[in-house]
Amino acid sequence: MPDLVAPVAPHYVPAPRTQENLDYAELPIIDLAKATTPEERLALSVQVRDAMSNQGFFYVINHGYTPEQTKRVFDIADVPFTQVREAEKRSFVAKMEEEGSFQGYKLRQYWVISFDGGVRDQIEHYNVNKDITKREHPEALRAFFPEISAFARHNHENILHALLRLLALGLELPEDTLVKHHGFDAVGESYVRFMKYYPRSQEDEAKTHRVWLKGHTDFGIMTILYSQPVAALQILTKEGDWKWVKHIENALVINAGDALEFVSGGYYHATIHRVVQPPPDQQGYTRLGVFYFCMADEDMSLAPLLQSPVLQRVGVTKTFESGKIPTMSEWRSARTIAFGRSATKATENGVKEQEIINGVAAKFFD
Ligand SMILES: O=C(O)CCC(=O)C(=O)O
Numbered sequence: 001m002p003d004l005v006a007p008v009a010p011h012y013v014p015a016p017r018t019q020e021n022l023d024y025a026e027l028p029i030i031d032l033a034k035a036t037t038p039e040e041r042l043a044l045s046v047q048v049r050d051a052m053s054n055q056g057f058f059y060v061i062n063h064g065y066t067p068e069q070t071k072r073v074f075d076i077a078d079v080p081f082t083q084v085r086e087a088e089k090r091s092f093v094a095k096m097e098e099e100g101s102f103q104g105y106k107l108r109q110y111w112v113i114s115f116d117g118g119v120r121d122q123i124e125h126y127n128v129n130k131d132i133t134k135r136e137h138p139e140a141l142r143a144f145f146p147e148i149s150a151f152a153r154h155n156h157e158n159i160l161h162a163l164l165r166l167l168a169l170g171l172e173l174p175e176d177t178l179v180k181h182h183g184f185d186a187v188g189e190s191y192v193r194f195m196k197y198y199p200r201s202q203e204d205e206a207k208t209h210r211v212w213l214k215g216h217t218d219f220g221i222m223t224i225l226y227s228q229p230v231a232a233l234q235i236l237t238k239e240g241d242w243k244w245v246k247h248i249e250n251a252l253v254i255n256a257g258d259a260l261e262f263v264s265g266g267y268y269h270a271t272i273h274r275v276v277q278p279p280p281d282q283q284g285y286t287r288l289g290v291f292y293f294c295m296a297d298e299d300m301s302l303a304p305l306l307q308s309p310v311l312q313r314v315g316v317t318k319t320f321e322s323g324k325i326p327t328m329s330e331w332r333s334a335r336t337i338a339f340g341r342s343a344t345k346a347t348e349n350g351v352k353e354q355e356i357i358n359g360v361a362a363k364f365f366d
């Protein structure tokens with residue numbers, strides 16, 4: 001008999017929405033319910049293309065999970081933090097520096113937030129590869145494997161693939177151009193991330209100018225973030241201003257990562273974003289996040305898709321020297337190893353750089 005009763009996860013109660021009037025980013029909303037026919041997809045692809053080439057961020061609604069299903073995922077997301085003892089957590093720490101992989105825990109205080117002030121992060125995260133069997137997990141998560149696996153597949157096949165079709169159309173390429181490099185069953189490092197931010201001391205807030213996670217770009221093709229009520233995420237606009245990302249109930253916040261910027265020759269923009277202390281009415285709460293970090297298959301070359309008529313018209317603005325183009329695997333592991341661990345070099349407009357591979361740098365901001 002199959003087990004029809006869902007295992008119990010304690011209910012995670014997030015902070016109430018903020019009443020503060022924050023300076024929010026204006027981001028388009030893409031309705032995935034309108035991506036059924038080729039005509040609808042063509043129309044949506046124009047919106048997605050504009051969003052990815054301008055803001056680098058947009059919302060998605062009607063992604064296929066009901067508000068109840070999404071709440072359940074947040075309850076499961078808290079399990080690796082509240083139901084696993086510290087000693088067991090330590091035995092499941094990810095091999096970030098050794099293998100350039102986030103699979104497992106990143107415990108608090110691993111990253112440096114202020115090199116001068118000697119302040120480290122207060123963020124814990126637990127990452128599960130789309131293939132949950134790839135490694136062992138803490139005992140408390142075992143009962144939730146079927147739901148976590150189904151969640152990974154849903155993100156990959158119903159959301160990532162749908163958006164990759166629109167992004168390929170936006171480059172005037174066949175719909176499957178990017179999808180074929182993102183197989184759910186291919187060797188790849190796409191993963192579900194559960195992430196918990198803990199309130200910090202006044203001293204740490206002062207020394208870091210209230211920055212919880214420094215401005216950065218994501219490493220992969222794109223990131224799917226499940227909107228949650230604690231305001232703290234900000235994006236750096238092309239004009240150089242930080243704008244807050246507003247919470248929309250059961251929406252997704254999507255952003256382009258480095259790999260998408262490379263394969264689109266710079267046309268789709270990997271926007272710098274950061275996490276700061278929430279507004280006063282949300283201080284003192286933890287902040288629980290749920291993500292799906294989308295990577296291309298490990299062997300995909302991050303060369304620009306020069307066959308795109310769009311790129312032929314607008315030109316390539318970002319790429320590696322020829323002969324030195326890394327694969328997804330090489331870029332991802334080099335960035336994972338360097339992230340938050342070595343100092344960055346100042347360039348213009350407050351943006352800092354850290355050389356990653358073959359002379360190409362990652363962008364950062366305090
Ligand atoms: O917590 C958030 O809202 C964003 C986190 C983030 O940018 C990341 O984990 O790469």
Ligand SMILES: [Fe+2]
Pocket residue numbers: 216217218273
């Ligand atoms: Fe990020």
